[in-house]
Amino acid sequence: MRITFLGTGTSQGIPVIACECAVCRSSDQHNKRLRASVFIETRGKAMVIDTGPDFRQQMLRADVKHLDAAIFTHQHKDHTAGLDDIRAFNHKQQKDMPLYGRQEVLNQIRNEFAYAFSETRYPGVPHFEMHSIDNKPFDVAGIRVIPIEVMHHKLPVYGFRFGDFTYITDANFISEEEQAKIKGTQVLVLDTLQKEPHLSHFTLSQALALIEKLQVPQAYLTHISHKLGLHADIEKELPPNVHLAYDGLVLNLEDF
16 A cells, blocks of 8 residues: 655644744755645555545646545545545546545535536536545455544544554544544554644544554654654654655555
């Protein structure tokens, strides 16, 4: 399995528009973060988790030539807004793009991209194949996916486990029952917004405590805000098995 981090930033990305902080002004590429998304390649299949506002740029930067499906964690705009650009794959692959998400997410997509579902669709609009999921395992292009329900304040969000890899973003609470689904994971990617308390995201200390509790061998932190601090400084504070993810980072699970 090969995982490419397409984006590791929070809803505003980094740099934040008009911000003069040290992180936003940094020339270190590790501190430049598009909206959170990952590209997963396994057993000859390719899928993306979330299609945020930077989706087009992310696909071009990662040189993605084929896509079998898009899977959605939840319906917030920083995770869905780039969906129109799926049409490039529609055109190249000559088929509708399968989308997987809870029914509330699919309903939101239907509303926001209503022109793609019209009875008289304009030529060139994206074409989707909608798949409603709930909190039980499902298959995507023959790949088994285990959803993990987490809470983003009061909004249920899905993380996903693919074999020994688990990806969780936009969370500040995971029940004991759902935590059990993570155990045994070799690599965990976990939401970590900032150091200060936040209404709907894990802080750095909360994320590290959960990683330690679950005894995950290797963890990467994502959905990072400019308030967390400079990448190089925060890396020095982390235990040996935990790192900040960054845009363009590639993981090969056979390396772990």
